[in-house]
Amino acid sequence: MDLGIAAALGLVLGVSLLAVLAVKARARLALSRAKHRSLGGHSRLSRRIAALVPGYSFDDARFFRADDASAEVAGRRRAEFERLSRLFRTRYQRTLDQTKEAARHISDLQFTESYRVPFQFSRLARTSFPMGSFLASSEGVKVTDLDGNASYDLTGSYGVNLLGYDFYKACMDRGAERVDALGPVLGSYPSLVADNVARLARISGKDEVSFHMSGTEAVMQAVRLARYHTGRSHLVRLCGAYHGWWGDVQPGVGNPLPAHETYTLADMSEATLEVLRRRNDIACVLVNPSQALYPNHGAPADSTLVHSRPDAGVGRAAYAAWLKELRAVCSERGIVLIFDEIFVGFRLALGGAQEYFGVEADLVTYGKTVGGGLPVGVVCGHHRYMKRFRDDRPADVCFARGTFNSHPYVMAAMNEFLRHLDTPQMQALYRDLDATWDRRTAALNRRLAERGLPVQVTHLSSIWTVCYTRSS
Known part of the structure; x- marks a missing residue:
């Protein structure tokens, strides 16, 4: 080969390689800019540091x-x-x-x-x-231990206890009576499942419903469906948000393996929106709506929402504006928007975070309280995202099963809970929910201030978080 031609080919290949590397470097830089500056925004780094911290x-x-x-x-x-x-x-x-x-x-x-x-x-x-x-027993919002001491239960059973323990006992008892003749028969459905599906579809504004054994499983299935229908690999979780203990949604400390197909990006960030606009490998974005109370910071736990930051929360209007921007970008780019309402479901509004913030998600997950006191996970979505097979490619399926999915006793307790939501008492409660909790929050903060205590509370409808106003 002529040396001149060889040199020209080498130059073309070199320039092409540099162009490819430049594009990749730009994408990597954009991804880095979209990460929150805390360790929570850098999952791999946090895992490495955690492994080195001596006891x-x-x-x-x-x-x-x-x-x-x-x-x-x-x-x-x-x-x-x-x-x-x-x-x-x-x-x-x-x-x-x-x-x-x-x-x-x-x-x-x-x-x-x-x-x-x-x-x-x-x-x-x-x-x-x-x-x-x-513990030995419960009544209302109190629990009694083995020594006979009764205490207010501030943990709320990790978010399950929305309406008092007596209500959930009744859901389980009445539900068990209704399916007693069927018993623990699995693989088929008890007849009341059809009513559960209709009610959940109406509440979520979606076409279809699937049942799972926990909130973590519901999130796993929602992400799997998003990947199946988009043909893309990566999920985006927002810094600080909790979505269960599945490896792909817990890429940092606590997971022994790195989550290679997960991006952890900053909440309420224009840089995050820019990444979503430019990348072609993002299947879905997971949103835990309770992050409005502490964007880019991890919730202490489902049971104790206590903070040392006096500025917790950005408010309903600001977070709604962010979610609307996020919704627009996801729609533009064909990215599935998932609201994880395992904890917040039925606490913000009857229609959940979608109604509360005025933003529609593509898929919604529920759990905790919707089981009427028993363990459950639920995915709601439109048919285009819920379908698990392809008519033109019958071997290409999205598999999801579970022995105890749609267990008759769980479905019956759930039905008792869902039917209760339609009572005049609950309808009235939801109509005045924000006003009620606004008054309660203001009254408590006023009393705390009058006593000179360095504590305040802020809230997202009925979800409260306690903030210490002085470092200590």
Whole structure:
């Protein structure tokens, strides 16, 4: 080959390679700009750092002065800590004894007990201030432990207890009576499933419904359907949002493997919208609407929405504006928008986050309270996204099954819950929901301020979060 031709071909190939690399570098830069600056926005980095953090514990002195408090304040903290420790050991002795014995064999108890406080405080908290995990009964919004102590249940069973425990007991009892003749027959449907589907379709504004065994499974199926119908690989989750413990939606700390087909991008960010506009590998965007209370920050837990940030929340109007922008870009780019309403469903409005924010999602997931006290996950969507097979390619299917999907007792308890939503009492409650909780929030904040306490609450309809207004 002539040297001139070879040189020309080499130049063309070199320029072509540089052009490809430039495009990839630009895409990578755009992706980096769309990540939140916190560790929560950098999943791989957070996992690497977490693996390197050594374990250590504060001694007794440092435990009470971790924020460089004065000796007088530290002394008051120690005295109150020791008083509560003595009180708990006396008042909750039977409950604590059973918890300690059971923890030897229940791995979940070992984990929660170790991580209920930051690890530096864990040793002293475990040895001096143990917490009980066993209960004997419930009534309304109170639970009673093995020692007969009744307490207000501020955990709400991780979001299940929306209407009081007596209501869910009734849902389960009445539901069980209605399907008792059928019993635990699986594979077919009890007749009341048709009513559940009709009610959920009306509430969600969608055509079709599928049932699953947990909220995590519902999210897994929603993402799988989005990938199946778009032919794209990646999901986008917004920084800080929780969507269950499936690996693809938990790419950071807690997942032993990296989630290679997940992008974690900043919430309420123009840079995120730009990534969605430019990339061709994004199948769906997952939104947990409760993030309006703490965009780009992780919720403490389903059971304790407590923050040390005085500026928690951006407000309904601001988050609605963001969701409308997100909806427009997803529609423009053929990206499936998924609202994960496992926790917030039925807490914001009868029609959920779609009604509350005025934005329609393509797929919606429900769970927790919709089961009427029993475990369940639900996916609602239009036919174009819910269909699991192709008429022209019969071997190309989107598989999803579960032995206990549509379990008769779960479906019956769910039906009791859904029917209750149509009662005049519930209709009236939903009509005045925001006004009611606005008044309650204002009244509580006023009383907290009058007493000089460094605590305020903010809310998203009936979902509250507690904010400490001073660092400590």
